[in-house]
Amino acid sequence: MQGSVQLRSDPATQYLLRIGDTCLILGQRLGEWCGHAPVIEEDIALTNMALDLIGQARAVLTHAGKAQGFDEDQLAFLRDEPDYLNPTLVELPRGDFAFTMLRNLMVATWLKLLWQRLAASSDAELAAIAGKALKEARYHQQHAADWVVRLGDGTPESRRRSETALAQLWPYAAELFEADAVDDAARASGLGPGAAELQEPWLAEMDQVLAEAALTAPKESSFRSTGRRGIHSEHMGHLLAEMQHLQRAYPGGVW
């Protein structure tokens, strides 16, 4: 059994892990749709987007681990649960198609706004990764927006499912915009934007799509998820068990 790696977690490393882990974990969730999507075009679309996200995760995790001598695979497969810093939103089980599409819209919109700003990062490597990822996030956002409108403003059944998904997912958005010391340090050093500054543009784009889908965002609640601080939902351990199994059981195994 392969043991875990332990990263020194300075603010810049944590900031990078939050981004890389968001891509990695959502990529893992989207990959679960392979062979299960309602039509083959969507099966292909979801796994294509999973590939994009995993590619982005590889680049960011490689960059995050480099200074401490860890590679992308060690970071992806050999950390313990509290060392993953993705927001809880992306680790929730994939749910039905309405749930997946709404979450994709929420995350792709957020990532698009983030990559736009990271393209001007003081960290040249991160800026280069962002320049590429931004183009991909735009396609992901457009794809999800099309479906959220189609399902929200569709049949009674698709509408019911969309409303359920919205009620379930919306409370997890608040975490994305909670500022803390990691964000403050990133903003001060020019590494990237603080979490709070993405909230207003994110809401504006989400409102536009939800209005077209005839859906209404739930009221703000006091619930706060805490994945970005390493405190995850009960679903994360199950996801990691599946994702890490091979590397843990067969250390260094490659294709």
Next chain:
Amino acid sequence: MTTALAASRAERAWAVLDGVPDPEVPALSVRDLGIVRDVLDHGDGLEIVLTPTYSGCPATEVIERSVLDALAAAGLGPARVTLRRAPAWTTDWMSEAGKRKLRDYGIAPPGPALAEGEQPIRIVGRRADAVDCPRCGSPRTERLSAFGSTACKSLYRCLACREPFEHFKPI
């Protein structure tokens, strides 16, 4: 003298790269695709600078290997490949010859990539960009799926000749 020799070695490498096909779209060479950004001769070996197309493109590693194999087979080794991420690859770097080959192969080539900067999401009255059918040339086509057999392509259907075809997305 040294300079002239060095230049010719790099030039021969460029010519070899003309014959290295993209593994996903073999009608195109890696040069047609515009991913070969530079060929540098360091004296003790060549450095081929590639810019990957998509972050998750599984072909990237195959391309690296086929580039090195082709250069070795042409007696131009040793060589190494380095990846340059910035500026990000755009379909605008695809050569005109490449776009022609793509059309002949049955894939509608990409139009100009959208300008960088703020691009509002288009929802109301949204239409996919007009794409001409690569078989009959008709502009009467419709998009079936935003993603095709690879991340770089989407799926279309021609309403005139009724043939389905792929479109290389502008990015």
